[in-house]
Amino acid sequence: MKKRIFVTGGAHGIGKSIVEAFTAKGDKVTFCDIDTCRGKAVAAETGATFYTADVCETAQLEACMQRTFETDGDIDVLVNNAGIGAFRPLTEVSVEEFDKVMATNLRPAFITSRLLARHRQTNGNTAYGRIINLCSTRYLQSEAGTEAYSASKGGIYSLTHALAVSLSPMHITVNAIAPGWIHMREDEVLRLEDHAFHLSGRVGEARDIARMCLFLCDEENGFINGQTFTVDGGATVKMIYPE
Numbered sequence: 001m002k003k004r005i006f007v008t009g010g011a012h013g014i015g016k017s018i019v020e021a022f023t024a025k026g027d028k029v030t031f032c033d034i035d036t037c038r039g040k041a042v043a044a045e046t047g048a049t050f051y052t053a054d055v056c057e058t059a060q061l062e063a064c065m066q067r068t069f070e071t072d073g074d075i076d077v078l079v080n081n082a083g084i085g086a087f088r089p090l091t092e093v094s095v096e097e098f099d100k101v102m103a104t105n106l107r108p109a110f111i112t113s114r115l116l117a118r119h120r121q122t123n124g125n126t127a128y129g130r131i132i133n134l135c136s137t138r139y140l141q142s143e144a145g146t147e148a149y150s151a152s153k154g155g156i157y158s159l160t161h162a163l164a165v166s167l168s169p170m171h172i173t174v175n176a177i178a179p180g181w182i183h184m185r186e187d188e189v190l191r192l193e194d195h196a197f198h199l200s201g202r203v204g205e206a207r208d209i210a211r212m213c214l215f216l217c218d219e220e221n222g223f224i225n226g227q228t229f230t231v232d233g234g235a236t237v238k239m240i241y242p243e
Helices: 013-024 036-046 058-072 095-105 107-123 147-170 192-196 206-217
Strands: 004-008 028-033 049-052 077-080 130-134 173-179 228-231
Touching: 004 013, 004 058, 004 107, 013 028, 013 036, 013 077, 013 206, 028 036, 028 058, 036 049, 049 058, 058 107, 077 107, 095 107, 095 147, 107 130, 107 147, 130 147, 130 206, 147 173, 173 206, 206 228
Parallel strands: 004 028, 004 077, 028 049, 077 130, 130 173, 173 228
Antiparallel strands: none
16 A cells, blocks of 8 residues: 655654655655755655645644645654754753753644544544654653753653554554664764664664654554554663673
């Protein structure tokens, strides 16, 4: 089945790999991002449809989805990927910075999921639907200075199982993926010990997360619902003692 996909934050990093993975399967992919230059480049490379949008702005985000409904009829798979880090010491981070992270990482997942539900309610349910929310292993473990990010991802974790319950009558499963260390920055030089820290023997790549998206969106995997899957090379199961 050729699926209609909508991805937030698809211009770079994990989002870009998700766009690439679905277009490579022949699916119809639409994505949005605040970065117009990168977004247009990804669209040209993949054949996906791109809309410039700031996910913090409800009207912009909903407008992208409405245009997708108009052109494609429906959205089969919604991937809420957009997010920012903003790691800063607790004593230095402002309330406005905290709110910005929440407005970028958490609120858009509610906005897009609600709009999809309203569309299905008005136009009738189909037998298939998937929502994938990008969480993080920081929803259950933290470093200093990550309060805003960790709180937003904890919200994604809880929002995921709440949405799964609410959307089950519409045949939409809702799951989350919690990536660990994913190598995305070109200026980040990885050391041998960085790879060795992971049970899988390497730091993760964006395409590891994209492959998990494809798995969860398989029509045969509809019994997987309301879950958050850690994809971190086994790092979070290690007992770590001070040397």
